[in-house]
Amino acid sequence: MKSHNTVRNERAVGPMDVREATIYRGPHLYSQTPMIRIQLDLGTLEQYPTNRLPGFAEKLTRLLPRLDRHGCCYGEAGGFLRRMAEGTWLGHVAEHVALELQNMVGADVARGKTRSVAGEKGVYNVMYAYQDEEVGLLAGRFALELVGSLLPPELHGVSNLEKIAVSSLDAFDLAGGLDVLRSLHRDRAFGPTTASLIKEAEARGIPWRRLDSSSLVQLGYGKHLRRIRAGCSTLTSEIAAEIASDKDLTCKLLHEAGLPVPRSFIVEDVPDAVRAARRLRFPVVTKPVDGNHGRGVNIGLVSDEEVTWGFLQA
Structure with missing residues (x-):
């Protein structure tokens, strides 16, 4: 399955031009792994593989030192650095940078590939894995901006970056870009329950994809599909969902069924919370009576001050 962000335009002015960006959300022509594909026209930079850009690889690896872990086609640490020393094209470099930027903010992605487009000299499909679409797209944009910023002044410039993602930065810099990606990754991270289920699905080889900006997830395809x-x-x-959201009622029903549950008290203000914590004995947990996704839950509280903080968070 795929989704086109944009349609192809005529060649724009500038050494590099983004033609289109596509999201593959399931198995596709190039891989079984969900990927983002950016079709990139290198323009005059087709004449400049990395071994013809003095100092480029060194500057890039100083900024992203963990690129030395990328195995690339050699399948071992240092493989990508070896490719840059031998000479590889900037679309391939952008692929690895997009992966590394995602990893730097907490994603776990590794697979990518870059292939030339048949019959179109200097045009490449740059493909890389993602965990979250929005983070992945923005990482792709920032990767091209970072690569472009390290080129000689006469080769600067990437056209049509908005086809990949819109940036909130007035001007790109690596620290600012990482802050934006980190914030976006944190805001769109799954809650602990959903994350655990996805991890188990991956362990069992069950494909999944996110369906909205919160926690609606599809597992599997076709007749085996579940959401x-x-x-x-x-x-x-519906009644099971309502019961599970009510922590006090859940504990009561589990206790009546003979299952062990922790002692707990419902409290309505800070002094009440502190008194309850002392009765239970530290450490304690605070959580909302009615809630989900682990929001407002704080564990291992060991003092009156921490219980006060936990109550206010809940």
């Missing part, structure tokens, strides 16, 4: 949101699935009844 989940946190601990609920398409098989979960």
Whole structure:
């Protein structure tokens, strides 16, 4: 499955030009792994592989030192640096930079490939894995901006970057770009329940994809397809979901069924919370009575001050 962000335009002025960006959300022509594809026209930079750009590889690896872990086609640490020393094209470099930027902000991605477009000299499909679409797209834009910033002044410039993603930065710099990516990654991170289910799905070889900006996730395809949101699935009844959201009622029903549950108290203000914590004995946990996704939950609180903070967070 794929989604086109943009349509192809005529060649714009500038050494590099983004023609289009596509999101592959399932198995596709190039891989079984969900990927982002950026079609990139190198323009005059087709004449400048990395071994013809003095100092480029050194500047890039100073900024992104963990590129030395990328195996590339050699399948071992240092493989990508070896490719840059031998001479590889900037689309391939952007692929690795997009992966590394995602890893630097907490994603775990490794797969990518860059292939020339048949019959179009200097045009490449730059493809790389992603965990979150928005983070992945923005990482692709920032990768091209970073690569472009390290080129000689006469070769600067990347046209049509907005076809990949819109940036909130007035001018790109690596520290600012990482801050934006880190914030976006944090805002779009799954809650602990959903993250655990996705991890287990991956361990079992079950494909998944995110369906919205919160936690609605599709597992599998076709007749085996299921949708989940946190601990609920398409098989979960409405009444079960309502009970699970009510922590006090959940504990009561589990206790009546003979299952062990922790002692707990419902409190309505800070002094009440502190008194309850002292009765239970530290360490304690605070959480909202009615909630989900682990929001407002704080564990291992060991003092009156921490309980006060935990109550206010809940």
